[in-house]
Amino acid sequence: MKIDLLFAEIGSTTTVLTAFHFGFKPKVIAQAEHWTTVNEGDVTIGIERALRKIKEQLGEDISWERFAATSSAAGGLKMTVHGLVYDMTVRAAKEAALGAGAVIKYVTAGKMDEFHLKKVESIQPKLILLAGGVDYGESETVIHNAKMLAKLPLDVPIVYAGNVAAAEQVEFILTNAGKKVYVTENVYPRIDYLNVEPTRNVIKEVFAEHIVKAPGMDKIKDMVNYEIIPTPAAVMITTELAYEHFGDCLTIDIGGATTDVDSVTDGSPEIQEMLISPEPFAKRTVEGDLGLYVNAHNVIEMIGEENLRKQFENYDELVKRISPYPATERDEYFISKLAMFCAQQGLRRHAGSKKHLYTPTGRKTIAEGKDLTAVRVIFGTGGFLSRSKHAKEVLESLKHLSKLHPMELLPSEEISLYRDKHYIFAAIGLIASKIDKDIAKQLLEMDVELY
Known part of the structure; x- marks a missing residue:
């Protein structure tokens, strides 16, 4: 059988292979999946095994006109952060990492020493953030730290987001040591002022590069007819396409390593008047610490082990058996509790909030961050939200968040819930951007x- 498109979504946990026929009415011919074979040193092994399953489903061999792929197989982006003052550094780093796909594994304040370097080396981060000092303030510490990081025996990109007066010297030190350096604006340019967006954007760029670097990906690059793009970027394109049909909307994608939220909305006129800074019309956040398999331990820690033990008598067994393919109904229900936390936290982190300021003329309400109050449609995608029988319950829980957190710019209870029933949002995004937008629609x- 000849098919028009064979598409592979190579996730951190599973690889899903979908065969499409376009013709007069586009449709899914077959779909199969397999564990993503990162641990076997080659993600193409998982693709080949999924392909065998598709051939078994169809009862015949297949060939294809085009092959395409998206990837998020390398999981979350581990990051270490090094700055001048602990409170300022931690706050700035968390804000910068929020939504950029990074997981902060280690933070230092003040001058680094050999112990700190050994710790960073043991963590094996994929990204290092170097900050410190307000603009044109103290620069000795950040220059010292640059010299220490220059000795680090790791090929890790370093983002510099500190005192602008030291930027040129820091870049010179690190570049001369063979490090890849991204210089951006200071995350803390003056006292009590955070400037995280430029750093966050750089982290997102590094994340986008990182998630397509799973073992064996070079082989796939030779197989595909189109550039391999990050799965979160493809899902964002699908959400933008959905906006054209459904209006203000957002997509929640819960995966094995990350929870991604994509929104397409200008927000409500009322909130627009309160906003103190503009937000993008289409916004994507990648929560690198919220996942159902690779990062399940992070989610359990945030929920609280004791809380879960109260609900599940066989908690220890359930934790050991965490898998994208739950063995029993109880396993799937346990995973649904993690998924509910991921969905709610992912949405809340994506949303902005209102704040009260007290001025000489009285109280004033301002808003900052992404306004989701005009969103009327939420789509659920990813293995869990596309397929689990508990997916509706998880999505339904989002309807009540606006009442529980009235100062956050969340969707109201009047929202419609949809699921990506064929688990093809990433494929639709790639088709829309690379092949044919009408077919994607x-x-x-x-x-x-x-639902």
């Missing part, structure tokens, strides 16, 4: 199902 209309 038809697939989207065929795919989404109202």
Whole structure:
């Protein structure tokens, strides 16, 4: 059988292979999946095994006109942060990492020493953030730390987001040591002022580069007809496409390593008047610490082990058996509790908030961050939200968040919930951007199902 497109979504946990026929009415011919074979040193092994399953489903061999892929197989982006003053550094780093796909594993304040270097080396971060000093303030510490990081025996990109007066010298020190350096604006340019967006954008760029670097990906680059793009970016494109049909909307994608939220909305006129800084019309956040398999331990820690033990008598067994393919109904229900936390936290982190300021003329309410109050449609995608029988319960829980957190700019209870029933949002995004937007629209209309 000859198919029009074979598409692989190579996730951190599973690889999903989908065969598409375009013709007069685009449709999914077959779909199969397998563990992503990162641990076997080659992600193409998982693709080959999924392909065998598709051939078994169809009962015949297949060939394809085009092959395409998206990837998030390298999981979350481990990051260490090094600055001048602990409170300032931690606060700035958390804000910068928020939504950029990074997981902060280690933070230092003040001058680094050999102990700190050994600690960083043991963590094996994929990114280092160097900050410190307000603009044109103290620069000795950040220059010292640059010299220490220059000795680090790791090929790790370093983002410099500190005192602008030291930027040129820091870049010179690190570049001469063979490090890849990204210089951006100071995350803390003056006292009590955070400037995290430029740093966050750089972290997102590094994340986008990192998640397509799983073992064996070079082989896939030779196989595909189009550039491999990060799965979160493809899902963002699908959400933008959905906006054209559904209006203000957002997508929640819960994966094995990350929880991604994509929103397409200008927000409500009322909130727009309160906003103190502009937000993008289409915004994507990648929560690198919220996942159902690779980062399940992070989620359990945030929920609280004791809370889960109260609900599940066989908690220890359930934790050992965490898998993208739950063995029992109880396993799936346990995973649903993690998924509910991921969905709620992912949405809340994505949303902005209102704050009260007290001025000489009285109280004034301001808003900052992404306004989701005009969103009327939420899509659920990813292995859990596309397929689990508990997905509706998880999405339904989002309806109540605005009442529980009235100062946050969350969607109201009047939202419609849809699922990506064929688990093809990433494929639709790639098709829309690389192949044919009209075909992508038809697939989207065929795919989404109202809960």
